[in-house]
Amino acid sequence: MQADCKDDTLLRDVEQFIYREARLQDEYQYEAWEALWTDDAIYWLPANDADIDPEQQMSIIYDNRSRIGVRVRQLLSGKRHTQEPRSRLRHFVTNVEILSREREEIRAGCNVMVFESNLRGETVWAARTEYLLRPEGGTMRMARKKVALVNNDRPLYTLSFLI
Amino acid sequence: MPVTQTHIPEWSDLIRADRVHGSLYSNPAVFEEELEKIWYRTWVYVGHESEVPSANDFVMKSIGPQAVIMARGEDGEVRLLQNRCPHRGNQVCTEASGNARTFTCPYHKWTFANDGKLTAFAFADGYEGQDMSHLSLGRVPRVASYRGFVFGSLATEGPSLADHLGGAAETIDRLCETSPEGEVEITAGFLQHRVQANWKFVMENETDGYHPGFVHSSIFSVADSGIGGLYGPKSTALTRSYGNGHTEIDLRPEFRRLGQPMGWFGTTVERLPDYATSMNRSYGTEKAREIMIDGTPHVMIFPNLFIAEIQIFVLQARAVDDTIQHVTALQFKGAPDLNRRLRQQTMGSVGPAGFLLADDSEMYERTQRGVAARTPEWIFLGRGEHRERDDADGFRVGHATDEVPSRGMWQHYRSLMEAA
Numbered sequence: 012m013q014a015d016c017k018d019d020t021l022l023r024d025v026e027q028f029i030y031r032e033a034r035l036q037d038e039y040q041y042e043a044w045e046a047l048w049t050d051d052a053i054y055w056l057p058a059n060d061a062d063i064d065p066e067q068q069m070s071i072i073y074d075n076r077s078r079i080g081v082r083v084r085q086l087l088s089g090k091r092h093t094q095e096p097r098s099r100l101r102h103f104v105t106n107v108e109i110l111s112r113e114r115e116e117i118r119a120g121c122n123v124m125v126f127e128s129n130l131r132g133e134t135v136w137a138a139r140t141e142y143l144l145r146p147e148g149g150t151m152r153m154a155r156k157k158v159a160l161v162n163n164d165r166p167l168y169t170l171s172f173l174i
Numbered sequence: 175m176p177v178t179q180t181h182i183p184e185w186s187d188l189i190r191a192d193r194v195h196g197s198l199y200s201n202p203a204v205f206e207e208e209l210e211k212i213w214y215r216t217w218v219y220v221g222h223e224s225e226v227p228s229a230n231d232f233v234m235k236s237i238g239p240q241a242v243i244m245a246r247g248e249d250g251e252v253r254l255l256q257n258r259c260p261h262r263g264n265q266v267c268t269e270a271s272g273n274a275r276t277f278t279c280p281y282h283k284w285t286f287a288n289d290g291k292l293t294a295f296a297f298a299d300g301y302e303g304q305d306m307s308h309l310s311l312g313r314v315p316r317v318a319s320y321r322g323f324v325f326g327s328l329a330t331e332g333p334s335l336a337d338h339l340g341g342a343a344e345t346i347d348r349l350c351e352t353s354p355e356g357e358v359e360i361t362a363g364f365l366q367h368r369v370q371a372n373w374k375f376v377m378e379n380e381t382d383g384y385h386p387g388f389v390h391s392s393i394f395s396v397a398d399s400g401i402g403g404l405y406g407p408k409s410t411a412l413t414r415s416y417g418n419g420h421t422e423i424d425l426r427p428e429f430r431r432l433g434q435p436m437g438w439f440g441t442t443v444e445r446l447p448d449y450a451t452s453m454n455r456s457y458g459t460e461k462a463r464e465i466m467i468d469g470t471p472h473v474m475i476f477p478n479l480f481i482a483e484i485q486i487f488v489l490q491a492r493a494v495d496d497t498i499q500h501v502t503a504l505q506f507k508g509a510p511d512l513n514r515r516l517r518q519q520t521m522g523s524v525g526p527a528g529f530l531l532a533d534d535s536e537m538y539e540r541t542q543r544g545v546a547a548r549t550p551e552w553i554f555l556g557r558g559e560h561r562e563r564d565d566a567d568g569f570r571v572g573h574a575t576d577e578v579p580s581r582g583m584w585q586h587y588r589s590l591m592e593a594a
Binding site for chain 2: 056058059063066067068069070071072073074078081082084085088089090091092093130131164165166167168169170171
């Protein structure tokens with residue numbers, strides 16, 4: 012663990028992955044974003060706390076790989092009204108850390124703010140985000156992404172962009 | 175018609191048979207009047223008994239902008255308390271839920287039993303000779319429940335809950351029949367989806383069968399869903415107004431035409447064998463088959479409980495342009511395999527990121543901005559006037575896409591707002 016965390020190259024690879032993912036989200040590169048996921052992927056935004064049981068309790072998003080695909084195809088349909096016109100977005104990612112490493116799998120965490128501008132106005136979103144990353148086909152992929160919004164226990168406006 | 179933001183003209187000038195004035199959604203003075211005449215007077219849905227299953231359980235709920243603590247006492251009775259210390263007005267509870275015999279105000283340590291009574295206060299000698307017994311937490315004066323659904327009325331007198339629900343009570347009966355044990359449970363936690371829009375746009379949309387094919391075309395085009403056809407021009411489904419503002423889209427004619435048990439949920443009994451077995455055991459095969467074909471209701475109980483087949487929405491009006499949709503999956507007692515799918519479907523469909531509700535909510539907010547325009551002044555609600563009729567029970571019905579529900583809501587709304 013100690014040795015891994017000092018592995019600057021690995022940390023840099025993880026950071027670059029997270030920055031790229033954020034850029035694909037901000038710039039509506041939906042298909043390229045979808046390609047980052049593994050086949051057993053889970054995309055999770057818990058509600059009412061960071062550590063609920065998503066099999067028993069409601070989450071804001073709890074997508075398996077198939078549902079991630081539906082989400083992307085809905086955005087690509089051109090008829091997802093809440094994203095037509097699209098939200099203008101910028102993700103700000105900070106505090107990137109490698110939390111653990113087991114064989115090839117890397118658990119990484121970061122803090123994220125997203126500035127959103129849409130027809131309603133401007134909304135700032137803040138979250139603790141954790142990734143499970145795995146090399147696959149010569150590239151790093153996401154097997155799990157958990158976005159715990161700071162205010163996920165409060166009433167939230169529509170969140171229909173990729174966070 | 176001059177409409178300022180502080181003055182309300184005659185209700186009859188704002189609400190006609192087939193149209194309503196746009197200011198009803200945007201005038202803050204109208205909202206203040208609604209709080210007095212609707213939210214703080216009529217029966218408002220608060221929560222479900224299964225959310226406080228044990229003695230001393232409590233959960234934070236609301237009636238309009240007001241916070242309400244729904245607490246089950248030691249005696250098993252469910253009470254609705256206001257979150258305000260009778261001393262200096264501090265909030266006595268800041269937890270979303272829990273189990274507590276008492277609530278202690280952190281300001282001066284006044285302590286209240288979960289029936290609202292003051293049981294202790296600090297430095298008692300300072301109140302020597304004073305009668306403290308009247309210093310209780312505020313209680314919602316009328317609380318009643320129907321099949322586990324708990325309603326509160328802030329008026330000390332008025333129609334009973336049974337009178338208020340009227341014919342719409344039967345839709346709740348139908349809902350409970352989906353459970354092999356005849357009971358609904360609300361146990362999956364709520365999403366809170368906020369919209370910058372008036373609550374009536376949300377309420378009216380719940381039984382608007384005209385919009386789904388358009389607002390939800392994106393998800394219908396990319397995911398298998400039988401929903402779209404239910405709301406097409408050839409649909410045999412009905413819109414219905416039960417009176418007292420309660421409205422329904424009755425999808426049973428379509429489901430009966432298709433005759434597929436569990437078709438209403440887009441599945442088959444083969445995929446839910448445990449559920450089907452339990453239903454057959456509880457109701458007998460014939461009745462169970464009928465229930466599983468008919469499906470659950472799509473009904474808007476005025477003013478704030480929307481039972482949407484697989485989930486419930488509790489509408490909370492906070493300001494003229496601020497509404498929260500509290501939404502959770504319906505869970506049916508004795509149906510774990512069905513319940514798991516209900517949670518999965520609900521999470522996909524609703525809430526801030528939902529495939530369906532994010533687009534509905536976009537319409538609410540655009541409509542709110544739209545009615546700010548001065549002309550045309552009216553919202554036109556005349557669809558299907560020429561073909562509406564009374565059903566065998568005397569309730570007004572129309573085509574699935576007709577505006578029978580909105581007209582029914584507004585008729586009741588006007589009677590409430592005109593009342594002294």
